Amino acid sequence: MHYCVLGTTRALRDDGTAVTLGGARLRALLTVLALRPGRTVPAGVLVDEVWDGDPPADAAGALQALIGRLRRALGHSV
16 A cells, blocks of 8 residues: 555555545545554544544544544555
8 A cells, every 4th residue: 555645645555546535534534644654643643633623522433433434445454
């Protein structure tokens, strides 16, 4: 898997085909994680970065849902 974070965030499979990603928040989550490879990113940092300091009322639940969407899009092995 390859990640392109300059311009619109994209994910490409090893064969070069693009992964269909959802909206801006899903791409923001991927960007935050891709910029910290191999490191654990605290939930608070993810919430701050993805929602740009204006998190939803249930930030933890919204983050879990977003992570689930990203896993489905990329595949569980990534």
